[in-house]
Amino acid sequence: xxxxxxxxxxLSVQEGDSAVIKCTYSDSASNYxxxxxxxxxxxxxxxxxxxxxxxxxxxxxxxVTLNKTAKHFSLHITExxxxxxxxxxxxxxxxxxxxxxxxxxxxLTVLP
Amino acid sequence: NAGVTQTxxxxxxxxxxxxxxxxxxxxNHEYMYWYRQDPGMGLRLIHYxxxxxxxxxxxxxxGYNVSRxxxxxxxxxxxxxAPSQTSVYFCASSYSWGLDEQFxxxxxxxxxx
Numbered sequence: 001x002x003x004x005x006x007x008x009x010x011l012s013v014q015e016g017d018s019a020v021i022k023c024t025y026s027d028s029a030s031n032y033x034x035x036x037x038x039x040x041x042x043x044x045x046x047x048x049x050x051x052x053x054x055x056x057x058x059x060x061x062x063x064v065t066l067n068k069t070a071k072h073f074s075l076h077i078t079e080x081x082x083x084x085x086x087x088x089x090x091x092x093x094x095x096x097x098x099x100x101x102x103x104x105x106x107x108l109t110v111l112p
Numbered sequence: 113n114a115g116v117t118q119t120x121x122x123x124x125x126x127x128x129x130x131x132x133x134x135x136x137x138x139x140n141h142e143y144m145y146w147y148r149q150d151p152g153m154g155l156r157l158i159h160y161x162x163x164x165x166x167x168x169x170x171x172x173x174x175g176y177n178v179s180r181x182x183x184x185x186x187x188x189x190x191x192x193x194a195p196s197q198t199s200v201y202f203c204a205s206s207y208s209w210g211l212d213e214q215f216x217x218x219x220x221x222x223x224x225x
Contacts, residue, residue, distance in 0.1 A: 009152070032211045043202065043216040044155065051211065089154055098210045099170065102154040 006103030023090035118217035135203030
């Protein structure tokens, strides 16, 4: 949806390098920011999320940072591996019903 | 637990035909959702339900209807399929609204000729 813009749409990195995907949102009341990973032909699965009362959250090689002032949040993957190759989606609540709106996705390819 | 399941996995329809997609979850979730996924457009919400017997429109509801007669099931209907409805359809469910993980089904790939 237009509430959430995601960049880049495609990203290629060498194995072992870091990858960063950024999303911006328009609704200042948004307070929950999840990231989903979708492998080819599979269902989306939550990999990490952050709530608006924290600025950063880490889980092993994955981290998410949130800048509420600038209304953007980013996914950071360090020491990338071939199995990290997938489409990644960000999302944020939007509208009077606070339904999740997803970004358009980033195709990450980790080159061996 | 099976989690979220969807039937069928694949379907080919002719323009004007109707069909129903079935979603079932065994996690006792109150909230259920139907999304469509098209290349380069992410996941777009079609309809959702906040509990048994309730449904509401999402971002792209036109041409679809839904029903939630039982808590564990959420049905998506296409009364008169159009080529623009060719897509991959995902059902999802969650325990709470807005601040909780959504669990997705495996998807249904629908082609309308």
